[in-house]
Amino acid sequence: MKRGYYVGLDAHKLSCEFAVVRGDGQLVKRWPSRTAIDQLAAFLQTIPRPRYLVLEEGPMADWLWRNLRGFMDDVTVCDPFRNHLIAKEGEKDDPIDAAKLADLLRGGFVKAVHHPESFEQAVFKQHVQLYHDRVWHRVAESHRLRCLLRRHGVMAPASSFDNAEQWSTVLEKLPKSVTLRQDVQLLWEAYAAARAQEKALRQRLQKRAKENDVLRRFQEVPGIAWVRAATIYVFLDTPWRFRSKAALWKYLGIGLERRGSGAGVVRLQVPKRVNRLLKSTILGAAKTAAALDDNPFAVQYRRYLEEGLSKRLARRNVARNLSAVLWGLWKNGSAYCPDWVGVTAAAIGEGQVSR
Numbered sequence: 001m002k003r004g005y006y007v008g009l010d011a012h013k014l015s016c017e018f019a020v021v022r023g024d025g026q027l028v029k030r031w032p033s034r035t036a037i038d039q040l041a042a043f044l045q046t047i048p049r050p051r052y053l054v055l056e057e058g059p060m061a062d063w064l065w066r067n068l069r070g071f072m073d074d075v076t077v078c079d080p081f082r083n084h085l086i087a088k089e090g091e092k093d094d095p096i097d098a099a100k101l102a103d104l105l106r107g108g109f110v111k112a113v114h115h116p117e118s119f120e121q122a123v124f125k126q127h128v129q130l131y132h133d134r135v136w137h138r139v140a141e142s143h144r145l146r147c148l149l150r151r152h153g154v155m156a157p158a159s160s161f162d163n164a165e166q167w168s169t170v171l172e173k174l175p176k177s178v179t180l181r182q183d184v185q186l187l188w189e190a191y192a193a194a195r196a197q198e199k200a201l202r203q204r205l206q207k208r209a210k211e212n213d214v215l216r217r218f219q220e221v222p223g224i225a226w227v228r229a230a231t232i233y234v235f236l237d238t239p240w241r242f243r244s245k246a247a248l249w250k251y252l253g254i255g256l257e258r259r260g261s262g263a264g265v266v267r268l269q270v271p272k273r274v275n276r277l278l279k280s281t282i283l284g285a286a287k288t289a290a291a292l293d294d295n296p297f298a299v300q301y302r303r304y305l306e307e308g309l310s311k312r313l314a315r316r317n318v319a320r321n322l323s324a325v326l327w328g329l330w331k332n333g334s335a336y337c338p339d340w341v342g343v344t345a346a347a348i349g350e351g352q353v354s355r
Helices: 037-044 059-071 078-086 093-109 119-150 158-162 164-172 178-210 213-218 227-234 244-250 276-291 296-306 311-332 343-348
Strands: 005-010 015-022 028-036 051-056 074-078 258-259 267-269
Touching: 005 059, 005 093, 015 093, 028 093, 037 059, 037 213, 037 267, 051 093, 051 258, 059 119, 074 078, 074 093, 078 093, 078 267, 078 311, 119 158, 119 178, 119 227, 119 267, 158 164, 158 178, 158 296, 164 178, 178 213, 178 227, 213 227, 213 311, 244 311, 276 296
Parallel strands: 005 051, 051 074
Antiparallel strands: 005 015, 015 028, 258 267
C-alpha cells in the first residue's frame, strides 16, 4: 500500500462523483462535479500529493484518462467486471461507488485497462472499431432484407443486392403489393447505405495502414491483410505490454487458463472473457494461412492433423505460432521471414535465425 490519497471517480455524461480516501483507509472528502475537464482538474489539484485516480472503463474513460493524467501521480482505468461483486454489496449510489473504487485502488485490487499513449493511435483504434461496426451493420441489414424476402418465397443471395440486374429479377418475384414493395425497397436502401459506408471506411483504413511501417510488415505474413493487420495492431497497441508469448495468447483468446480445486481434476481451457473481435481476427488469419499453399503455417496445420489433432485445435495452434511471429517482428523491427515460424521471439531478437 502506497502512502498518499486515492481518488475514486464515478463518471456520467452530465455529472461525476469524487471520493477521496487516505492511505490508512479514512474517507476524507466527497465532491460532486459537472462532467467538464476544467472543473474536474480544479478539484483534483486541491488534493495533496501523492494522489492517485481510478475510474472504470467506459465510453468516456479514454477522454478522462487522457485529459486528467497530467494532474495526478497516476491514473488507472480499471475493469468494471472485476469490481461488480463488491459494487453490488450493501447500499449503492454514485458517491458510494466512488468510495468503493478508491478503496479497491488503495488495496491494489483493480485490474488496469490499457489505453494508447498517443492520441493519434487512439483515433486510429476508434476508426478500426467503426469499420467493424459498419460491417456488422451491413450484415444485419442484409439479414433483415433476406428474411422479408423469404417470408414471400423469394430466396435471394446477398450478392444479388449489389447487382442491378439481379435485384430487378428479385423484385419481379414478389407478390403485386405496393406496401410490400415499398418495405423491401426501404430495407434495400438501408443495406445500400450500410454497404457504401463500409466501402468508404475500408478505403480510408487501408490508406492509413499502408502509411504505417509496422502494418506493412504485418501484411507480409500469410493470412494477414490490411484490415486484420490494423485490427491486431490497434488492439495490442504495443508489443511491450506482454511479458511472454503465453500472456499474449491469453489476451488474444487463444491461450490456456488452468482451472482446478482441491484434489479434483485440473483442467486447461481457453479464456472465456476475451475481445471477440481480436480473437476472431487471429483465428481467421490462421484459417486463411492454413488454406494457402507453400507457407510454413500450412505445413504446420497439416502436421497437426496428421498427429491426430482436431481441425479446431490445429487452427488454434497455428494461430499461436502466427501471433508469435507477428509479436517477434514487431519487437525487433524486422521484416517477416518464414524461418521464424516456430522459433522464440528471443532467438529472433538475438539474431540466431537467418533472415
